Amino acid sequence: ILNVEQSPQSLHVQEGDSTNFTCSFPSSNFYALHWYRWETAKSPEALFVMTLNGDEKKKGRISATLNTKEGYSYLYIKGSQPEDSATYLCASHSGGGADGLTFGKGTHLIIQP
């Protein structure tokens, strides 16, 4: 079983500020790293799937980077808005079998107006 760690567990950010949080994962047998956004009472939605070391992906004000050699990924949110409030999940695929993603516990982000 992979060990995927996310920090911080929760985060309060003022509206308009930028923020970032971390996902660490085992770098051996790495295949892909996923980020999901999970709003309360809804289902997780895919933000990014990253596979290459040094990869950077962007969707609007949200971006993510990947370092597969040291086993970490950062998620950045620029100019936070109240609608960014959610739990952000990262999940890792290892190489080998067909089993699924191993998820971290998530970072719960609250944007304060």
Added chain:
Amino acid sequence: EAQVTQNPRYLITVTGKKLTVTCSQNMNHEYMSWYRQDPGLGLRQIYYSMNVEVTDKGDVPEGYKVSRKEKRNFPLILESPSPNQTSLYFCASSLLPRIRDGYTFGSGTRLTVV
């Protein structure tokens, strides 16, 4: 609309009474999976299926069964539910297990076993 449909959304049941949570996807995805979410823990995989009639255990399979008789459906069966199976359950699907587009999740089933 491409989606994964789970039913029911909420279920309260008693210990030992068999139940089934249904999951259906309309995207012709080969890979389907069940996860449970408990407070303080990440999503944990229960079972997964690579294709019709191909299923395998995830990290926490005890107390659960699944079947994949048709590509679109992947029901989760609790033969004799116990209170420690009280949890939030998600079904997810993807075209292939190690897909580069991310998984599509159902809306979740909140199960309470008393």
